[in-house]
Amino acid sequence: MGYTIAxxxxxxxxxRDTVKAGDEVMAKPDFVLAYDFxxxxxxxxxxxxEEFGIxxxxxxxxxxxxxxxxxxxxxxxxxxxxxxxxxxxEKNDVALYxxxxxxxxVAAEVGYATPGAFVVHFDGHISQLGTFGTLAIGLRRNxxxxxxxxxxxxxxxxxxxxxxxxxxxxxxxxxxxxxHIVRVLGPSSCRFQVLELGGDGLEDLTTxxxxxxxxxxxxxxxxxxxxxxxxxxxxxALPRAKKELEPVYSDPDASYAATHDIDLSELEPVVVxxxxxxxTRNLSEFVGLDVQSGYLGSCASGRLEDIEIAARILExxxxxxGFMLHVIPTSHEIMAEAGRRGYLSTLAEAxxxxxxxxxxxxxxxxxxxxxxxxxxxxxxxxxxxxMGSPDSEIYLCNAAAVAASAIEGRIADPRDYL
Amino acid sequence: MTLENLHGRVAYIFEEDDFDVDQIxxxxxxxxxxxxxxxxxxxxxxxxDFATQVQPGDVIVGGHNFGFGHPHYPPMKALRxxxxxxxxxxxxxxxxxxxxxxxGFPQVSCPGIRAFVERWDTxxxxxxxxxxxxxxxxxxxxxxxxxxxxxxxxxxxxxxxxLKANPEEKTQ
Numbered sequence: 002m003g004y005t006i007a008x009x010x011x012x013x014x015x016x017r018d019t020v021k022a023g024d025e026v027m028a029k030p031d032f033v034l035a036y037d038f039x040x041x042x043x044x045x046x047x048x049x050x051e052e053f054g055i056x057x058x059x060x061x062x063x064x065x066x067x068x069x070x071x072x073x074x075x076x077x078x079x080x081x082x083x084x085x086x087x088x089x090x091e092k093n094d095v096a097l098y099x100x101x102x103x104x105x106x107v108a109a110e111v112g113y114a115t116p117g118a119f120v121v122h123f124d125g126h127i128s129q130l131g132t133f134g135t136l137a138i139g140l141r142r143n144x145x146x147x148x149x150x151x152x153x154x155x156x157x158x159x160x161x162x163x164x165x166x167x168x169x170x171x172x173x174x175x176x177x178x179x180x181h182i183v184r185v186l187g188p189s190s191c192r193f194q195v196l197e198l199g200g201d202g203l204e205d206l207t208t209x210x211x212x213x214x215x216x217x218x219x220x221x222x223x224x225x226x227x228x229x230x231x232x233x234x235x236x237x238a239l240p241r242a243k244k245e246l247e248p249v250y251s252d253p254d255a256s257y258a259a260t261h262d263i264d265l266s267e268l269e270p271v272v273v274x275x276x277x278x279x280x281t282r283n284l285s286e287f288v289g290l291d292v293q294s295g296y297l298g299s300c301a302s303g304r305l306e307d308i309e310i311a312a313r314i315l316e317x318x319x320x321x322x323g324f325m326l327h328v329i330p331t332s333h334e335i336m337a338e339a340g341r342r343g344y345l346s347t348l349a350e351a352x353x354x355x356x357x358x359x360x361x362x363x364x365x366x367x368x369x370x371x372x373x374x375x376x377x378x379x380x381x382x383x384x385x386x387x388m389g390s391p392d393s394e395i396y397l398c399n400a401a402a403v404a405a406s407a408i409e410g411r412i413a414d415p416r417d418y419l
Numbered sequence: 420m421t422l423e424n425l426h427g428r429v430a431y432i433f434e435e436d437d438f439d440v441d442q443i444x445x446x447x448x449x450x451x452x453x454x455x456x457x458x459x460x461x462x463x464x465x466x467x468d469f470a471t472q473v474q475p476g477d478v479i480v481g482g483h484n485f486g487f488g489h490p491h492y493p494p495m496k497a498l499r500x501x502x503x504x505x506x507x508x509x510x511x512x513x514x515x516x517x518x519x520x521x522x523g524f525p526q527v528s529c530p531g532i533r534a535f536v537e538r539w540d541t542x543x544x545x546x547x548x549x550x551x552x553x554x555x556x557x558x559x560x561x562x563x564x565x566x567x568x569x570x571x572x573x574x575x576x577x578x579x580x581x582l583k584a585n586p587e588e589k590t591q
Contacts, residue, residue, distance in 0.1 A: 125514060139514070141521065142578055143578060145579075150582065154567075156566045189483055189484035189510065189512070193513050222484060222512060277437060278487075278488065384439060384446070385441070385446040386447065387489070
């Protein structure tokens, strides 16, 4: 019996020849990542010194810190947090990526998405590094273990394999594929497991699209998602890789907890209605519902293909008067390229509000909704209060649907504009 | 170290699957830090008399994928402040599970628990025997064993205690 890519990565990280799902091991993360956030990094840094006497990390090259929330700051207190983060990174010789974009995307751009690497973070959306054959797991508070010890305790997860087949129809995007997976498999289908994507349909998706899917793995209950990287993914990741590692792949006879097949050609645009990521419906059922705000961005969406399709839909058209469309590219690298390609000027002329990359739109720190307002959003989450008042609502959908809805001021089907 | 058995009444049963724990205090209260204030708000929309009826050592029962969504820490802080000693659910969402185990708050994954208890039954979680006993009905049910690291974390009272128990392994 063969091994999954997740088992192979954890075997190496645990210093063993092989491990199997269910084994409890101590594994050394190749990289330990975090963004600064009150109650998280400030607490870890303090605890490291005061509780564990660690003045300086032993292998600074294994650590990477991002400043992407509270960018730009809106209070001296927020700036104090960032100041503390900068000071810790300087003292520890740890790489700091500030104002480069949303960390989970920047992590791939700067080379933490090393194929075959084991990466930990506190935030589960780091799962998107799995696009490049990296096993990246969000440990929540337990990431402290990785800050104060060389290894973290982990139970080797089982893997659920999802084979994608065929190709998407116009107006249907990778984002819909993920929500469709939740709809078909269920929000607890991959609990404590790894979601491994495969199948010929994967070739129909872009690297960006796969990042969008792997980013959201947690809403199937999965610890992370991963892909056996093809040449495109390796061509992106290997020249940037921060560590020399041999990419690994699942064996053809690897053991899976379950295998599912999804025909991409059957999908239509999906909307996830409030208040949970489990509420997946066909967008067509909600066409016409009034919306006041639109968010195109986040670590899940907001990449070139998202911005491109929005620009294509909005070219020569106008955002409806009174509708607030926010377009926030996921990283500076993406924003610069979107500018070179002319997408940003098209969106600006159409009346979109454009902002440099920041996490803050996704969790209601800015562009905050008040009671009774409703948004279409490519953000990560639609729970109550996520983008402002607990009495506002978030309808998650793909970037094309956000753009189409911005024209009409109500939920619209992007296929009518393509 | 040993883990003390849980022994208490089932103070509430959340029947629904994929339960979002933030609802326990209400999303609009999720940023409140004061424990007395949080505890005063907890369960208000489920049972307004909860705070007066719950006793130290009681447990909460939940459905499948308990803790799904984007769980925050205040709801369970509030329940612990009211004396709730643990949560038994059909199954748990991993993010919630990790978060609460790291707080040293016992979580028990037990398929079949909803059918096994009624509200206010007294139960005992026997960690060594791997069973939950319904002391009112004289029945018992097997629960899923804890991973060693999870058990060690609960024994140490949470993540900090667990990490301090092995200081030689720190990175420096």
